[in-house]
Amino acid sequence: MIVRTLEECRNSERRVVADTWESVRMLLKEDKMGFSFHITNIYAGTDTHIHYKNHLESVYCISGEGEIEVIGGKTYPIKPGTLYILDQHDNHQLRAYEGADMVMACVFNPPLTGAETHDKDGVYPLVEE
Structure with missing residues (x-):
């Protein structure tokens, strides 16, 4: 069994910070679950x-509001309780409205190793351990 708290992960190398977001990667490829959770x-x-x-x-x-715009397609509102699934490797813009951060629970397949950051095209490379 694996048991972790958000706080202990936040205070470790599992917290990754970028210009517009930060991600606490609670479950990674090394945990051998077949997905990662952030x-x-x-x-x-x-x-x-x-x-x-x-x-x-x-x-x-979980909280906050914004929108997701599929490049060349539709824009969808995001608010607490909204689930969106990027099942087509969707190229998109993610916008958080002023006032509060959007707090999101994210699942990736294949799982992330924890070392990934977006490249200039917004892509996470496939990282092999």
């Missing part, structure tokens, strides 16, 4: 380009 804060008032060419992701909004 609590991610999208900073209020930010706009982030993301395109996971190597991963599928599902995201559940």
